[in-house]
Amino acid sequence: MNLEFKNITVDMGQRRILDNVSLRVEPGTVTGFIGPNGSGKSTLLKTAYRVQPPTQGAVFAGGKDVASLSSVEAARRIAVMAQEISSDFPLTGREVAMLGRVPHQRGFGADSPRDIEIVETALVEVGAQKFADRTFSSLSGGEKQRILLARVLAQESPVLILDEPTNHADLGFQHELLHLVTARGGTTLAALHDVNLALAYCDRVAVLQAGKLVAHGSATSVLVPDLVDEVLGVESVALDDPRGGHTLSFRRHTHL
Template identity: 50%
Template sequence: MNVVLDRVSVAVGGRTVVHEASLRVESGRFLGLVGPNGSGKSTLLRALYRVLRPHTGTVRLAGDDAWRLPPREVARRVAVLTQESGTDFDLDVLDVVLLGRLPHHGGFGGDSARDLALVRRALERVGASALADRPFAALSGGERQRVLLARALVQESQVLVLDEPTNHLDIAFQLELMRLVGGLGVTTVAALHDLNLAAAHCDEIAVLRDGRVTALGPPDDVLTPEVIHDVFGVRAHLLRHPVGGRPLIAFSDDTPVVTPHQEHTP
């Protein structure tokens, strides 16, 4: 299922924070959204998964305007893993993951043997089977993140939206999550802070700056030292990963601390 954003502008708190953003993610491709804090990544994603209505532009899922589709249909098409995904559930882990099946049912009580089998399998895939009967609220940040990924997996959607999915995760599970998501074959849009994870796993990268898409393309074309310096205000060196040759970015701390909006003096 392809995802197309066409000149999407979104305002929050009376201020436009995403300006005419256009993106196209082909079916099964993985787009990474990178950019400084406050550049509008989460806001753009919220417009995509139908939480914040753009004031101009369109979001299309397989050609259909996401804001004209019934919310349940969007929930069937798009699974979301965000930072704020329900940290206040008063439910056991198994039930939290079962919530991912809701878009496929009329409400609670529709859990079938297939649903439970999907939930068990998803918990296994994210290495969280042992947590199944624990209260969700009592889990660590990384354990919660795994469970919420399992919830997204059981949704069996064709589009996956991830907002800083590797937050809280140990390095092994960061890599596992990216590998797992990359192997699902679903269209994925992920806001990522780790440029090396983005370079290693994304088919394409969109760089947001002040709510505008300033660069878009394959990691090799986009994650250049020039773009990184321009957007993040840090000096970067482009290396090659010894295994596979993907871009590997090393940062130097010999640049003065500046915000990307300030003038840089050479």
């Protein structure tokens, strides 16, 4: 399923947070959103999952304006792993993962054998079985993230939105997580700070700066030293990766 941001402008009070951003994400591709703190990445993603209605413009998922969808229809199209994690659930990890099945259930019926099987498979896939029966609030940041990943995988939505998914993840889990979400073959949008993770896992990269889309293209064509220096203010050199593409090696900051 494709996702299209059409002329998205978001104003908050007197401030323009996003300025006429248009971007089409093709089905089955992985797009990384890169940009400095406060550049508008989360706000743009929020317009797609309807937490932030745009002041102007619209977001289309599979050709349908997301604003016109019921919440169940929206959740069947788009799954979200958001940045802020509320820990106040009086639920176990397994029960939080099961919330991913809610858009597929009718009324408040019991979980079907299929729902249970999908959630168990997701918990195994993300390596969360060992702590799935503990209360969610007692889990570490990384453990919570594994449960939330199981939840979005169990949701089986064609579009997956991840807002800084690697926040609490150790190095191994950062790669495991991005491998899991990209290998599922869906349409994936992820706000990332780590440029080398974007180079490793994203087909496309969109760069935001002060609410404007300043670059969009293949990850290797966009994430080059000049752009990274201009937008993120860090010098780097591109090193050929023998497995294809390149990585960026950052220099120690010398201006301080």
